[in-house]
Amino acid sequence: MPRSAARPLRPVALVMVLLSAVVPVWLSSPDAHAANADGRHNGLIRHDGRIRNDGLIRDEVTFRGGAGLPLHGTVVAPASPARHEVRAPGIVLLGGSGPGPRTEYRQEAETLARAGIVTLVFDKRTVGYSTLHRDFGLLADDALAGVRLLRSRTGVDPSTVGLWGFSEGGWVAPLAAARSGDVAYVITIGGSGLDPLRTQTWNLTTHLRHRRITGSFPHAVAGPAAQLLYSAGLFPAADYDPLPVLARLRQPVLALWGAYDNQVPPAESARIFQRTLGKAGNRRVTIRFLPGAAHNGHRTTDGFDRLGGPRFAGNPLGALAPGYADTMASWVWAVAAGRAPSSSAFPAPHQQAVSTPLPGGTGYEAAALALLLTGFAGYAVTGIRRPATRCRPARRLAVLGLTTVVGTPLCTLSIYVAGEGVAAPVIAGRPLAWLLLQLCAVGVLALTAVTATSAWRHRNRYTRATRTRLIALVTAGALFLPWALHWGLLAG
Known part of the structure; x- marks a missing residue:
């Protein structure tokens, strides 16, 4: 992962101590191991399957991710296969930035499982990932460990196991897929085609405008403050460039954005995905915008609220937007059947403001x-x-x-x-x-x-x-x- 942020200058040591106390802001490992869900040891540490009255099987698993770190997750599968003629496809869910406990993505995991897709959702690592440090390569190792787990699971077709990446996972999932031919496909929701710092400044200024804050303050946040973060090395993975990774993807790609996404610039990101993947020769790229959906693909009125769904960290997550789950499930089954759709793109919704690159002279x-x-x-x-x-x-x-x-x-x-x-x-x-x-x-x-x-x-x-x-x-x-x-x- 490229990272060229300069080290903090010694003359500002005093203020850097102050800034480090309040600043995060929004990332060489040995191969991870996987396991069979029937308990045969293949890197699997623990396995405990349970069938509930909702018709789903939940296997609590612990497997080794990047650098051998134990990761805890749940494999959710239908009690009876949705399509008897083939083994089920599998998918590994990769969450957005932050602690990322698996419960945040329970709706996606269960909905995909009800559609017959075996799903692994796991808690994000806390070792090697923190407020001031992000290693997308290490997160990609975790993702590939999850892919290996599902590929070795009884009842899963090992040739049709893919990745789903939300927000930050929209940088990680393509990176993992570009590294391994074991990944059959990639789905992103709310993925950014820009570097993390530029994405975050767009996100913050969009939310400031929503609060009717105008004038020089948004400029200071997106300009000088971002420059200071970058030059002081206080923004993790600030200049990670997703374009070279996208250019290496050969797998089918389904790139989704909520029509009301206000955390990454959706129209810009969609153009970048379409242009970069198309130029690289990938002819199986589907780009869609979900009506009535927020950044996470859940229901909203304007992108700033969430409608229905369970609560997470005291706030509503929102129910899955209409068409979101069906779009993913039908696309995955098409890929599994060897009929990955040819490249197509929906028209992008209006994007209120264009992102701006980090000014020079940091x-x-x-x-x-x-x-x-x-x-x-x-x-x-x-x-x-x-x-x-x-x-x-x-x-x-x-x-x-x-x-x-x-x-x-x-x-x-x-x-x-x-x-x-x-x-x-x-x-x-x-x-x-x-x-x-x-x-x-x-x-x-x-x-x-x-x-x-x-x-x-x-x-x-x-x-x-x-x-x-x-x-x-x-x-x-x-x-x-x-x-x-x-x-x-x-x-x-």
Whole structure:
């Protein structure tokens, strides 16, 4: 997996400690092992089959994923085969970002099983995967371990076991399929054709607009804040490029997006999938948009709510959108029968905003932050020993400048950590915290002028060391102007 994020610069160690406390934001292993569901040992650690009154068999399994890590999952299968003439196809479900417990995808697993498709859903690893570290290659190893488990299961056709990847899984499933001919097909739902950081900035700014936050704040989140995250190495797998992987896919692909997807840019991603796979010669690519569906393919009115379905982490997941399960099941059975549909694509729904690539010059953010912190904090920390030589405007400038320079990235980066909800309350289209920072920025510029004037007028009162401190402080105030303009602190 490519990753070229620069290491944090040493001069900003202090602020990086602060940022690391609040920033996640949204990833060489030995082969994994699989197992037979009838209990024969083939890498399977545990197996416990149960038939419930809903007509489904659930086997609790533990198998070894990438680097030999035990992974816990459930194989869900119909009690009686849906189609007696063939062995059942199989599918491994790969969840989105975050902890990803298997219960989040219970609806998909059970619905596919009722359609006669043997389904494995498992808890995402917690070793080698964290807020600040993502290894898509390791997650792909886990996926292939799951494929091997289903391929060795009695009653499953080993030649028709595929992968389903949701959101982050839309990067992982193609990577796993490109690595192994054991994967018969790939389904993605809400997969992004863009790198993770660009995808996340589109996601956040879309949600900010939904909260009627306009002006410079969304720009600061998607621009300077994203640059700082990237240059500091605080956004995991920020520049992972999915295009080379898509270009290597030879398996049939069903790429789905909810018509109301507001977490990845659906129209852009669909064009990228269609163009990249088609250019690579894959003629079995089906692209569909699900009416009335959100990012996860579940029912919604606008993409921001969920209708029906079970609750997960206290929030409704939404019931599966009409046509979602039928589209997947009929497509899988067509592939299993050797009749994978030829490439086709539905027209894309309107996408409210186009994503923007990460602006260039990412090293500027850390360097500018270092200079400003040195100028403002240096004066505030060292001070002036003699009361007679103290410059009152300078002290105020140092404190206000330091507050603004630290507060601005923390305010914007908090959106990456906790979501757009932390932007409340909103006044005149601006988060209150952002509005206060904008007022502070004006104050910094005013105090810079006052301090420079006062220091020049009383220059004969100061020692050489004091004049040096004042020059450094006023220089920081002058450099603050382009920095504030870049962050949008002086914009509407």
